Amino acid sequence: MSFADLGLSEDLLKAVEEAGYTEPTPIQAQAIPPILMMKDIIGIAQTGTGKTASFVLPMIDVMASGRRRALMPRSLILEPTRELAAQVAENFEKYGKNHDLKMALLIGGVQMGDQVKALNEGVDVLIATPGRLMDLFERGKILLNGCELLVIDEADRMLDMGFIPDIEFICDKLPENRQTMLFSATMPPPIEKLAKKFMSNPKRIETARAATTNKDITAFKIPVETRKKRETLRWLLNHDHVETAIIFANRKTTVRELNKSLQRHGFASSEIHGDMDQASRIKELDRFKKGEVNILVASDVAARGLDIKGVSHVFNFDTPWHPDDYVHRIGRTGRAGAKGRAFTFVSKEDAEAIQNVEKLTKNEISVFGKKDVRVDLVEPSKKDEAEERPAKPKRAEREDRSERKEREDKPKRARDKAADESRAEKPKRSRRRDERDDEPTKPGEWNGPVPTFLEVSAT
Template sequence: MTSFSELNLDPKVYQAILEAGYDTPTPIQEQAIPHALMAKDVLGIAQTGTGKTAAFTLPMITILAQGRARARMPRSLVLCPTRELAAQVAENFEIYGKYHKLTMALLIGGVSFKDQDKLIDRGVDVLIATPGRLLDHFERGKLMLTGIEIMVVDEADRMLDMGFIPDIERIFKLTPFTRQTLFFSATMPPEITRLTQEFLHNPVRIEVARQATTGENISQRVIEWKASSKEAADSEKRDLLRALIDAEGEKLTNAIVFCNRKSNVDIVAKSLSKHGYNAAPIHGDLDQKVRMRTLDAFRANELRILVASDVAARGLDIPIVSHVFNFDVPIHSEDYVHRIGRTGRAGRAGDALTLCLPHETKYLDKIEELIETKIDRTPPPADAVRVGRKPRPEPRGENNRRARRPRRDESRRNGSETEEARSVEAESAAAPATEQPPAAQKNEPKREQQAEQAAPKQNQRRRESGGGLRNSNAAQRNNGDGAPVKGLGDHMPAFMSIPLPKLKSTRTKSSDKTNNDEAAA
């Protein structure tokens, strides 16, 4: 097997490699470095975690060791899709170029323009940037790209996913035609292939593994699961995630949980923290300082579980990650390769578990078609077959407004009264007659006399209707089993027994005469 000493690297670079603890290059490094040192365009395709960053960092330092940068005219350019990946590339340059006096600038969002302008004004040998921030500096007149000797596009397919392809094409046109271009990615979609054919000159294609393959040392499992209801799916899914984490036991030293949406990242991280897990979120909407502080804590094993969006799936070099959980099945099949590539790095074993709901099966089928592998299905843990919130108990107590009371119609259909209705009737039977105001006492004899005259007819009606104060049609109604509908019985207020007076006709003589004339006509 080839050693770094056989790759014609600068002696100072080789010394820095040894001090970093490496001696043997990976396949992508072994094949790409010689061609890069010969100033050839390189198109490198390798699965994530195989050392692509060092494959272009080491030859760049060797080539740039001679020469000097001018103000606002960087000598080399490295484009990265995310801030985290750009910061990681900058760390690699610091590690392997510590014995060289190369200047470097990092142009990413979340950092003051003023500080970045100062670095550019001094002149930089290596410029590492995200496309958006780079073009911002260019449009402000603070940067010229006519002195670029080497241009690197890292994670090119991620550039495509994030919509950076128009910016990449524009940046290419701003750089000299004689530049050397290095393309590195884990996958190579047709759109990226078109881009390389347009801007690369007779590139050397290096493909150390089949496109979109996953590491053989990664154990992949799918937990197929169905929620009890649509409303409870989110909470039950979080419960299932916690059950899977607990089931791994001491085998799980640290883990990354990937979600499709940024909102889910915050919710899942908050849920894990609430249940006592050492977890924190990372996604594009967080402040850059917070994101870097979270990543540093995860690398230092101060944080056990990192809940992330796909911004953390591409190219981040976190050496030891024991588990990766796909809380959501990735919509884009290529993202699955990058996600699980965070574990099983540098020959270590890793575990990748994917939670799959019925509606996500179509995405899982596309993933298996891409990687040409059938992923093992594993049932959820025994204590997580039905995780989630228990149904709320029925409210109890007389003073609880939510307590369910049978409706009036239900009492009729069931042929019985509620306890409440019977208690009201009993209380009304035992209650003494209330005192009437003096104004009502004057008319009492007359009302009693009228009530006595109407009593025989009313009693007859009550007997026919079962004791209720209803008309003949209502008296014929029953609850379906022949039992009459119960009313107030004999406890009827006196005013309800007073007969209604007859209404006088409001028609005038003139109107009667008109009606007679019309009838005669």
């Protein structure tokens, strides 16, 4: 199947082709036709499978006809975070370049002036976070009674962040005769209840069981003591063929401290968390996307929806407190058919959290072991230890009687001279171990001892 089979316009197909896409993902193939038919949609799919394009593409065609009015957006997309909202805006700019559509982005952390100006001029597509939208609504800067289409993206994240009351308030202000779409990788009961309340006979599209992880991601858990997490992380970063990686931590203080530690050890890393202003967060994300740094240490502000191509690894420095966050965190890798690896560090205090993750995903995470290591490990052997010891000189008992008698008959000065000459003629001590250490290590190979964390059994 191609995008042309889904009923999209020629101008939109041209933009999709220029973006480098030829075949739709399962969620796109199943969601786009009913959206074009103006049906309500509940879309459940694994993260990284193209949910954003599944509603952005048909929305562009749906919004192509109609007239803009000041302060009254024609469609509304609600996103849980600023980064995700900005990413959806980028998608509209990329795919809607052949259409005369105006878009506005309402997010916190930036001045309201330009946002209010855009609303006054009229917008076809409004992308917003609930907090900033509520703020402008209460100031009388925006009217919602002209909205024909509503998208609630990452709905379960909205629940976690406490946005459900705001969403209910917003939905009450929208016209009843509208098209509503709800998308998420997980679907807890409160979100199901929200869907039933504000949607009319929705079509449920589930390309994979809710809360499942991507088949292209190889996931491991590593039992490790808390004090050895940093050492273990550095070893994996150096020896697991890491190209680009996102490292998630539960606390913002941990994010800052871990980033500084990695930089001290020579890694090109950066950080992103909720205490940073919007401009700084965008700057650090751009540095990561451009390859100026290949490691991004993040709080869960980066766990949902961010589509950064080429992320080869995800590390959960802390096991996430909420099991849903595990699905979204590791979903930053293995995107668009690429392969990825995910590691979760499990300390004693994380035992309950990792059990909740495995209960949610209905899948036991494999313990990382020697068979999973991508480099050659060298076990310290007794032979190597023996080679490191200096060779002991032969004792006098091994000399025959005639040699000993001849030596005893020599004057003391002659004996000393003979001893000096004997020592000078002795071969140099074996340095096989040291010479091996001096040899350059080939890329992707490890010639050191087995790391201690690989000796820890599963818990």
